[in-house]
Amino acid sequence: MLKSLKTEVKPTPEQRVTLLKAIGTCRFVYNLFLAEADKRYEEGQKYMGAYDFSIWLNHEYLPRNPDKRWIKESNAKAVKQAIINADSAYKRFFKNQSGHPKFKKKGVNEPSYYFVRNGRNQPIVCERHRIKIPGLGWVTLKEYGYFPTETNVIHSGSISLHAGRFFCSVLVEVPNPEPVKPQTEGIGVDLGIKSFAVVSDGREFPNINKTRKVRKLEKKLKREQRRLSRKRGSHEKNSKKGKDSSKRYNKQRLKVQKLHYRLDCIRKDYLRQMVASLVKAKPEFVAIEDLNVSGMMKNRHLSKAVTQQNFRGFRDFLTRKCKIYGIPLRVIDKWYPSSKTCHFCGRVKSDLKLSDRTYVCESCGRLIGRDLNAALNIRDTMRYVFA
């Protein structure tokens, strides 16, 4: 199976220039693809896939726009990949799998610099402290020994730019895992806002967004964002001081990006820790709810909390980890009333409110924490599919 690894890299000043230029070219070509596809769609012309677009770019667009010849100066494979990505994004949109692809914006959602190995003869070489990237040469890794150094295990990779730092991801071939022998009974996990997760074995993972550290950072982010939007006003209006104020604006934007990045890291780290501690005991299976996230997002009061919790990210991490350890992951039918059913007698209490933190059964008289009751039901129900 293929595994993705990511670490920060330290390009030289020359490599930075090459990378920024290539990323800029990829952004331009990606956006050109979307604009051209939109235009053709409106004019009722045939859609142009990645292959046809490349031909059009070289034989029609560039001859007509000689001022855009700089497109050819960047690594051709990286540019080609940007075209392929735009094509796939547009096709997903056609298949109704996603909304209209977004145009890439400088400093916001920059495209990545892609590289692939050139057959078996020209593999991507990696040493303990550096990786040789087509079009760039040797690039220094920040974390030594994180990427595999055996020949021919790196398939492809990309370099991306986040908050002023460069990161390299690689796809490597790793052997398929042996299924583990289960050592503990299966577990059910109930996800929520009050606590992030309550496990059927009684464990509880608090909501990290309610900790002081995260709340303080969120507050700081809000403050810096306000400052940024004030600077945006002055840098657009004030043409005389334009250069100075746009410099200040960019500096402020980087500050905001860095805060976003820090919060993102804290939250992702927490998700990883939770997932690791769930699979560590090697349970027979893990069962989770099929959360109707898009339904929850429509609830104005819940949507921010749900975004911050990143349930989808949690599920992705869990799916990946379970696959690696060979632990079956059960996804419970979303119509199964896990909170409303009494775990002891099976009675369904249809008028259970979100504010009822304790489940009191009128039928058998038992009393149990709301989330623990749900987690136990999730563990024991047969209404599931495998992820």
Ligand SMILES: [Zn+2]
């Ligand atoms: Zn009961």
